[in-house]
Amino acid sequence: MDNISKIILIGAGNVATQLGMALQKAGYQIEQVYSRTIDSAKDLANKLHTNFTTDSVQIQPNADLYIITVSDDAVPGLLSELNFPNGLIVHTSGSLDLDILAPVSENIGVFYPLQTFSKNRESDFSTIPICIEAGNPRNLNLIKKVALKLTERVYEISSHQRKVLHLAAVFACNFPNFMYTVAEDISLQGKVDFNLLKPLILETATKVLEHSPADVQTGPAKRNDQVIMNKHLDLLSEFPQYRSLYESISREINKKHFKL
Numbered sequence: 062m063d064n065i066s067k068i069i070l071i072g073a074g075n076v077a078t079q080l081g082m083a084l085q086k087a088g089y090q091i092e093q094v095y096s097r098t099i100d101s102a103k104d105l106a107n108k109l110h111t112n113f114t115t116d117s118v119q120i121q122p123n124a125d126l127y128i129i130t131v132s133d134d135a136v137p138g139l140l141s142e143l144n145f146p147n148g149l150i151v152h153t154s155g156s157l158d159l160d161i162l163a164p165v166s167e168n169i170g171v172f173y174p175l176q177t178f179s180k181n182r183e184s185d186f187s188t189i190p191i192c193i194e195a196g197n198p199r200n201l202n203l204i205k206k207v208a209l210k211l212t213e214r215v216y217e218i219s220s221h222q223r224k225v226l227h228l229a230a231v232f233a234c235n236f237p238n239f240m241y242t243v244a245e246d247i248s249l250q251g252k253v254d255f256n257l258l259k260p261l262i263l264e265t266a267t268k269v270l271e272h273s274p275a276d277v278q279t280g281p282a283k284r285n286d287q288v289i290m291n292k293h294l295d296l297l298s299e300f301p302q303y304r305s306l307y308e309s310i311s312r313e314i315n316k317k318h319f320k321l
Contacts, residue, residue, distance in 0.1 A: 072130035073101035075178040155227030170195035282314035
């Protein structure tokens with residue numbers, strides 16, 4: 062096999078939905094969607110105008126590429142049900158080793174799009190880095206061809222590098238979003254419109270794109286302004302569930318900038 066044509070999606074969640082639509086737009090044929098949840102499998106199959114199954118035994122054996130998009134904790138159990146010795150099988154996880162796929166096929170790889178996905182928000186893959194890895198040069202080349210159909214931002218990295226990147230992504234994406242959740246909660250409890258903070262959020266993100274984050278850090282912890290921080294701590298008596306979070310983050314910012 063010199064090129065990928067027929068693809069099967071194993072999983073029907075956020076990643077599978079956006080990746081499947083992008084691959085179809087790029088000219089690939091999505092042969093089948095597999096999910097244990099019939100509604101998810103049916104919904105994605107309808108979007109992609111293809112077939113679906115909820116039985117792993119019924120996954121078609123003649124595809125060129127099988128893309129596993131299920132959650133990390135579901136992968137080991139799923140792999141015990143699969144057997145495609147000649148198929149090229151990849152997973153999309155940021156934290157699983159390449160070799161986890163070895164018992165299933167001789168042809169294995171990783172196809173990791175570094176982005177947060179939602180089913181109902183279309184993703185522009187041309188802006189998304191895709192990190193790839195494979196068990197041999199031939200399979201790496203096949204995976205790379207597919208990735209390059211979606212984006213020019215294709216990177217060959219090891220499993221360890223991908224895990225480091227995934228850890229960094231948690232700090233860059235998941236944790237900030239939780240902070241937005243905290244900010245919204247405090248705003249609502251304090252009867253302040255959360256929308257007032259959105260220009261600040263956008264400006265902060267814009268500066269991070271243009272400069273090193275450490276260089277654009279602002280705020281009382283960075284200045285070591287104990288007067289303001291103590292006032293905040295007093296106010297947090299109204300929001301006690303966030304006091305330890307405020308103290309911990311402020312302490313880390315202060316240590317970073319004052320090397321205490």
